[in-house]
Amino acid sequence: MALRGVLRLGEVCIRVLDMAAARRHYGDHLGLHEVMTDAEGKVYFKAWDEHDHHSIVLNPSDRAGMDHFAFKVYDDATLTALAPRIEAFGLPVTHIAAGIYPKSGRRLQFVLPSGHTMHLYAEKEQIGNTLGTLNPGTTPDEGVIRGLRINRLDHTLLGGVNIDENARLFQEVFDFDLTERLIETESGMSLALFVSCSTKPHDIAFVLQPVPNRFHHVSFLLESVNDLVHAADMIGKHRIPVEVSPNRHGITRGATIYFFDPSGNRNEVFAGGYVHYPDTPTLTWNTDDLGHAQFAQDNTPRESFLTVLT
């Protein structure tokens, strides 16, 4: 009990069209740390304050989008326990042996009702955050925190069909809480659903799309709105295409910037948001207040935000 079972989003594998441009974006500009290139040409990155070997994988491809995402679970017994529950929910599970994915223990792989490929794993090699574990201090050496000053991979937003079924899977099988939902006022139809397995306002979210398996964005955690403003300055300096300059989501209360990688995949930097607990009431937003739900500092919905996905 306490925080156990499914822990966090631990890996997002993103398809990129031009690896040189992508490395410049995720490495030089975002400031993630490149840790490995594998035999297939995939390039692996971690954020400075993560302990695991990597959290972002760039896969060279001829189309943008997301290959898979993966949640880390507490231990191998969790994997063993979850596999039959996922299958009982109706999703066939593929068992992937340890080492197939580099630095990673065995994985469960399955396809969400929304069409996305999800992994669960319990083990990944840890390389630490440069501070060590004995008298670690608080502050890494100059240059470790760089670029957009990203601390961690935070969450992902997936676009697809059957998002109510996605949310039901995460709630019933993975014990996530439904923290917020955006519904169409008249019909009550779910337009977006936000679920959490921690004290964060969301660990993953789903937005309704007419087609399955679309990638809306991957989001990175910043320490404060001060770092968000710094990130905005660096994004502007590097002429990174921006969709939404600094704002705050009504949903999650998190401060945000949306921008695109050179392949057109959407990125977010995110700071703040309320502290969620399982007994926090689920918040409902309807389309009467769509602007405030999306971007609460100017109440202006961005059309691209619901239509541009990879």
Next chain:
Amino acid sequence: MALRGVLRLGEVCIRVLDMAAARRHYGDHLGLHEVMTDAEGKVYFKAWDEHDHHSIVLNPSDRAGMDHFAFKVYDDATLTALAPRIEAFGLPVTHIAAGIYPKSGRRLQFVLPSGHTMHLYAEKEQIGNTLGTLNPGTTPDEGVIRGLRINRLDHTLLGGVNIDENARLFQEVFDFDLTERLIETESGMSLALFVSCSTKPHDIAFVLQPVPNRFHHVSFLLESVNDLVHAADMIGKHRIPVEVSPNRHGITRGATIYFFDPSGNRNEVFAGGYVHYPDTPTLTWNTDDLGHAQFAQDNTPRESFLTVLT
């Protein structure tokens, strides 16, 4: 010497269409302190950390815009010295006796080459910032800093014709420095000019418009980008119409939000910007980099920004 002569923008008189709505905006929402209503129905406000009686005057009218703005000068001798210099520049000066403008000493009034009415005054009644002058402490009582947490009136941007002449007046007669200019790349024509009499990156600025005497915005000083984000939250909460949510100007390096009062007059909250001195080189921006000059965090010029004035 040191900081003497013309000191700062001390007063902006804004025309408003609906005084009840305007008081709610400038008082309840912005958090300025209402200090007086005069016999003509004008309503006077001050920001909390200003010592003078008022800095914003709302004038009930059937059209939006600015009636006049006023700079405070060091002393009466400065007024005496400046009057003939202004006239020598070619601008007739009207002498307004003390008391005609409430709480104010005598004024010089003249019309800028851009068509705007400007005042100079040396005296205004001081009512202080609530902290007193003996062992004042650092922090006013709860409720004194409120709304958007505005510290002071900061600057104004005027739209009009002959802006080069305006800048020449401020430089030659008032000893301001030209801190920055935005020019059309090919022709070199001045599109916007920024001048300072202090260490601020601008105390007033002028933007070229096809017609004289247009009001672009009045700007209020916040302490930090943290307060800017707070201001954005409050602006969004009160559903104030926003033109540009948090961003940073390339010109001045100041962090900014633009929004409108209920009459359509543009307001800005502003934080930061570099420290200017008279020996700081003048910075030039051209239209090749217009987006970054205007809004450096997304490099996106806003068309309304150059066309919507009151």
Next chain:
Amino acid sequence: MALRGVLRLGEVCIRVLDMAAARRHYGDHLGLHEVMTDAEGKVYFKAWDEHDHHSIVLNPSDRAGMDHFAFKVYDDATLTALAPRIEAFGLPVTHIAAGIYPKSGRRLQFVLPSGHTMHLYAEKEQIGNTLGTLNPGTTPDEGVIRGLRINRLDHTLLGGVNIDENARLFQEVFDFDLTERLIETESGMSLALFVSCSTKPHDIAFVLQPVPNRFHHVSFLLESVNDLVHAADMIGKHRIPVEVSPNRHGITRGATIYFFDPSGNRNEVFAGGYVHYPDTPTLTWNTDDLGHAQFAQDNTPRESFLTVLT
């Protein structure tokens, strides 16, 4: 799984010598919201962004200190499951019926190896955070966030004997993680132990003392170091006795201020700290680096910090 079982510190009951002074401190100065006085004269407070009815209880007494603290658990079944496990650990459990503690469901009560009285409960009346649950917005009305701008009750630090046994209880019975420990370099003896049931660097901690059942401090969560500086300004304005002005703990990486309530009970405001997960390595500090472990911005241990408790 996910975040389940024992959720968070939900209540601290503090003894105060002078209720009028205590209400001024916790209400007017800290800005907690007073919600109730009960028949025994206990006064109840909540922080603005908590949903439950109260988190701080002030108990009029002739000596300072803590009466009890309580953790909220996920549901009644958790209580049922934990009772025999606590007894199996060797601690007799008293069952307290619903309603004995106001607004609260049934409780388990037991005494920690360190001598402190702890409660577990699954239900407390919810009164919300003023934002509602339908289109809630992001920002409460002016005046709701006030005083030190405290968001939530965060954690408590208890001083006593047998702290290794305390930590073992929290790890083995309540599934907390040992996030950090401070040991004497030569002997390896535990001087302080920090445990978490969430992604916080600690939900409760224990510091070795020669006598049982001492209260070191209760800590309140602020949103950012900016709010920490604001809190420091307000603490200074109200002449609240300060033990440690703004600093950062090496342990937890949290930014901190320590001060005392009028009865001499220590309070902390806290911001930041790293994101903990169960797979984050336990960090060890030894007395070779005691200053940095305690106060990493000046590396100066405060003697009072380890000797003044209530």
Next chain:
Amino acid sequence: MALRGVLRLGEVCIRVLDMAAARRHYGDHLGLHEVMTDAEGKVYFKAWDEHDHHSIVLNPSDRAGMDHFAFKVYDDATLTALAPRIEAFGLPVTHIAAGIYPKSGRRLQFVLPSGHTMHLYAEKEQIGNTLGTLNPGTTPDEGVIRGLRINRLDHTLLGGVNIDENARLFQEVFDFDLTERLIETESGMSLALFVSCSTKPHDIAFVLQPVPNRFHHVSFLLESVNDLVHAADMIGKHRIPVEVSPNRHGITRGATIYFFDPSGNRNEVFAGGYVHYPDTPTLTWNTDDLGHAQFAQDNTPRESFLTVLT
């Protein structure tokens, strides 16, 4: 007029005992940019956002302290005008030819009533802030802002005798304003005097000491309290001796950290403070409120603060 005459503190020449340690401190740890070593072994530094060639000079010596400080004035005519006024005040002026001080135009040198050597100069070679002057952008390349993220040299505090005479010189001859003063309550004797030639709450200050020509501290400007907290983290990481961890002065309202260079010279990083104008009332603090005057976040005077000088 406007900001003319004496502009700002432009140079402080500090004696250091161990140049290698001093370069590590001012260069690597503070993050100032080393720009030159001269034939005498003096090492020159600038802060990133200054345009002039240098602002800090380290002079190898066998005792700590300050050799001289220098203010930059508007132009050569200002020097010409000030020389006889300084002599009329009673201070002999030495004329130092251009080039004697590297990269510098001619200087006036004289000794203050407090015993300190002061220079005035109008010209210093400008090397810029790395951003250029055409479409400069807002943000320098990664690594330019580093260490403590210092923007500029801000002010200096000198300890000595006759500080009332110092203040009179700065007010009567240099047109500074007396912004604040700390007096002994009973006698009214000046203990510290703060004067400004700009909108800063002080450009230089004087603290009464029983002996002349003592150096209290040199202060560097940070952009925000957020950067102050970052600076504190770096100061702690590098185990720099700290006198006062983050706090806020009552006097000036500036946020502050005091620490020592390896030779024992006191440094400060400073952020914020109110906006001063010549018509801002002079603030008076007396020794009844000495703690709040000095350190308003804990109201605790530090004895070393008034007794340790170099």
